[in-house]
Amino acid sequence: MSGQAKNSLFPVVVIGLFCITILAGLIGTLLPSLNYLPVIGHTSFSLSVWFDFFSYPGIQTAIRVTLFTGLSASFGAVSLAFLFITFSYGNRLWKFFEKILSPVLSIPHAAFAIGFGFLIAPSGWLIRMVSPWMTGFTVPPDWLLLNDPFGISLTIALVIKEFPFLIMVTMGALGQLDIKKTLLAGRALGYKKEQIWLKLLIPRLYPHLRLSIFAVIAYSFSVVDMAIILGPSSPPPLAVLILKWFNDPVMSFKMLASAGSLFLFFMVMVSILCVYLIEKSAGVLRPWTANGKRRSFLAPIKPIIFFMGSTTFFFTAVSSVILVIWSLTWQWRFPDFLPSAGTLKFWEKGLESSFDPVMTTLLTGIVSAFIGLVLTIGCLEHNVTAKQRRTRNYTNYIPYFLYLPLLVPQISFMAGIQLLLVIMRMDGYWITLMVSHLLFVLPYMFIALSATYLAFDSRVFDQAMLLKRSYIMVLFRVKLPMLLKPILFSFAIGFSVSVAQYIPTMLVGAGRFSTITTEVVSIASGSDRRVIAVYALIQQFLPMMMYSLAIIFPKIYYYNRKGMQV
Amino acid sequence: MSLELEKVSILKLGANIFDPVNLVIKPGEITTVMGPSGCGKSTLLSAVSGSLDRVFTLKGSIRLYGQDILTLPMEERNIGLLFQDDLLFPHMDIGSNLAFAIKEKISRAQRNKMIDEALKTAGLEGFEKRDPSSLSGGQKARVSLLRSLLAEPAALLLDEPFSKLDQTLKAKIRPFVFSQIRRMNIPALLVTHDPMDCPEGGMILNLNKEEG
Numbered sequence: 001m002s003g004q005a006k007n008s009l010f011p012v013v014v015i016g017l018f019c020i021t022i023l024a025g026l027i028g029t030l031l032p033s034l035n036y037l038p039v040i041g042h043t044s045f046s047l048s049v050w051f052d053f054f055s056y057p058g059i060q061t062a063i064r065v066t067l068f069t070g071l072s073a074s075f076g077a078v079s080l081a082f083l084f085i086t087f088s089y090g091n092r093l094w095k096f097f098e099k100i101l102s103p104v105l106s107i108p109h110a111a112f113a114i115g116f117g118f119l120i121a122p123s124g125w126l127i128r129m130v131s132p133w134m135t136g137f138t139v140p141p142d143w144l145l146l147n148d149p150f151g152i153s154l155t156i157a158l159v160i161k162e163f164p165f166l167i168m169v170t171m172g173a174l175g176q177l178d179i180k181k182t183l184l185a186g187r188a189l190g191y192k193k194e195q196i197w198l199k200l201l202i203p204r205l206y207p208h209l210r211l212s213i214f215a216v217i218a219y220s221f222s223v224v225d226m227a228i229i230l231g232p233s234s235p236p237p238l239a240v241l242i243l244k245w246f247n248d249p250v251m252s253f254k255m256l257a258s259a260g261s262l263f264l265f266f267m268v269m270v271s272i273l274c275v276y277l278i279e280k281s282a283g284v285l286r287p288w289t290a291n292g293k294r295r296s297f298l299a300p301i302k303p304i305i306f307f308m309g310s311t312t313f314f315f316t317a318v319s320s321v322i323l324v325i326w327s328l329t330w331q332w333r334f335p336d337f338l339p340s341a342g343t344l345k346f347w348e349k350g351l352e353s354s355f356d357p358v359m360t361t362l363l364t365g366i367v368s369a370f371i372g373l374v375l376t377i378g379c380l381e382h383n384v385t386a387k388q389r390r391t392r393n394y395t396n397y398i399p400y401f402l403y404l405p406l407l408v409p410q411i412s413f414m415a416g417i418q419l420l421l422v423i424m425r426m427d428g429y430w431i432t433l434m435v436s437h438l439l440f441v442l443p444y445m446f447i448a449l450s451a452t453y454l455a456f457d458s459r460v461f462d463q464a465m466l467l468k469r470s471y472i473m474v475l476f477r478v479k480l481p482m483l484l485k486p487i488l489f490s491f492a493i494g495f496s497v498s499v500a501q502y503i504p505t506m507l508v509g510a511g512r513f514s515t516i517t518t519e520v521v522s523i524a525s526g527s528d529r530r531v532i533a534v535y536a537l538i539q540q541f542l543p544m545m546m547y548s549l550a551i552i553f554p555k556i557y558y559y560n561r562k563g564m565q566v
Numbered sequence: 567m568s569l570e571l572e573k574v575s576i577l578k579l580g581a582n583i584f585d586p587v588n589l590v591i592k593p594g595e596i597t598t599v600m601g602p603s604g605c606g607k608s609t610l611l612s613a614v615s616g617s618l619d620r621v622f623t624l625k626g627s628i629r630l631y632g633q634d635i636l637t638l639p640m641e642e643r644n645i646g647l648l649f650q651d652d653l654l655f656p657h658m659d660i661g662s663n664l665a666f667a668i669k670e671k672i673s674r675a676q677r678n679k680m681i682d683e684a685l686k687t688a689g690l691e692g693f694e695k696r697d698p699s700s701l702s703g704g705q706k707a708r709v710s711l712l713r714s715l716l717a718e719p720a721a722l723l724l725d726e727p728f729s730k731l732d733q734t735l736k737a738k739i740r741p742f743v744f745s746q747i748r749r750m751n752i753p754a755l756l757v758t759h760d761p762m763d764c765p766e767g768g769m770i771l772n773l774n775k776e777e778g
Contacts, residue, residue, distance in 0.1 A: 097668060126774055281576075317747070388619040389620065438578070441642055450728065457653075459649055459651070459653055460653050460655070462617055462640065462645065462647070463653045464647070465640060465641045466615070466640065466641060466665070466714075466719075467646075467648050467666060467713065467714070467717045468641075468666060468667070468668040468717075469641040469642065470641075471641075477666065478654070478655055478666075480657065481657045482655065484657075558657060559700065560659075560697050561657055561697050561698075562655025562656075562697055562699035562700065563697070563698055563699040564656050564657050
């Protein structure tokens, strides 16, 4: 009983963790931006930092690039996702996507960005594919395809990476709507499928996706690892510039970085507010919804959407293939389609030199995902008991806080946290690094596990309680083992979120910890493509490995239990 | 004596959902509560087992061997409950399912012996290592009952335990269930809408809706 009574502690800890870190982080960012940084003797509040920020050379271009990539990537991903659902829900392409979604999502942003770069670069695979027979190129063209000054390649890469995320969230939300009935009812009234989606389903789907869309906006504005690899370099997007300032040995640059972080935060909030206002004013479309027009004006773009949806997956798959090829290359002349000589030398070297970062990555990922799992299960258990007893349910409040770390640009509060840690002389500890990962690991794990966990048949639990009379025994011997598959899956998600973290590792780790992700990003520009490919593949392999374990282990463990195979 | 329900009524939004119930069930006796679906018979059962939803309020008293059990949480009431689904744990073999119910203080050897004997009484010798999903509906129902009884409950509640079995199976399982209950010598309360389910000579209570 005691275990059951005290489980309200879990949601309280989780909410506390989110509130304290984000609030502390934002305050830690705000004060230096107002010229208050006692460690270097700045104690008088003023707006001078802001003047410095806005007069920094190239700052307007940096802001413009961020605004362009952030807005167009979010808009592109969201509209592609909605149109793709409209046209392909339930068809073969959709079912194929359902199958390959997890491996696609498990690819870290940095690894994908590198593979994508290897494809679209002037000497990349795409141009090699059509050279010289079509283009006549015998040397790589002098085109600025990668790191283009407008951030177009970054935008496309972001769309390709955000689109499957939105599809995944949609698939989760669709389960809660009676899609088939609405489609049937709509068609019985003579509406085209696309019209039913646009007029009836998407308005109902949107509330379920709202927060994820906001998270996509925040991410697109504040992405750093992909922006370093694919984005323009002089000046880089704002988030990259902020990180550069932060890592500058001159302390006063940190104040500039704080101002930049807050400005980024402001840009994200304004964008989210705009989207929110658009949503609120969508009511003006009501006459259109009810105008009775049953034919779709969208039909002509159907093949385009199919093509674009499939292309995102094509790029994801081919960017992994090109990494494998490069990692095994000894010699590869332009414009040959394939390398002329291969070697394992770069794997040998890469595996050896990446050993320490890989260990740090594994340790941080496993520990943060494990703690994330304990907290998630604790919160969900509290939810179950509180509902049963109709007592105060703290877990109900969690979703409001869960999205905070995903809606506030990472760099905006991580920067403040790092400064506070420096002031308290607590920077550079592994434990703070791990907790900073936990902030991002936990939300995804919670979202991944809650629906399945809460759907657990309470009669099975009651029956076990009547037989065994011990809450802990029932939890650990009946309920959790029965939920092994979703639990391991959510663990794998948490782990892969941790693996992909770049900003928290850079800032909170204070340069003392390098993970495979920070290594990949730091060698991405200027190193040998073969070395980069090896590192990117190692980064890609880690989450893939955890997902495979999460799928295979329950199959082996319960190989003789048919009731557990569903 | 044994399982007593005295003036038990259940209220929802201040209104009784059935006439107050008075029942005395002696050890080895099986009393059947009958009534159409929605009359509150399952609710009555959950009041006894301790899983009554908080939207209901309970009046009256329920005693088990003289002890008032209403203040006790579900798992401390020492009552067994059999649902219409077998609810065998799919991740454990039959032996572990049964072992789960046996009290911890009992030694491993004794435990295995109890499981072995229990399976024998059900004609399921040697089923220890079997996967629950490999059993037929009737076999599962029997194992489920054995499991409830191995927990040595002081009383057993049965919530439409036969409703998911077909006619021929029902005819086989019913006598098995009733003979096991008599053998254990515990009071049992059976809830059903099928008159065929009532054991011969057992008491039958028809649950009536409160008039007005």
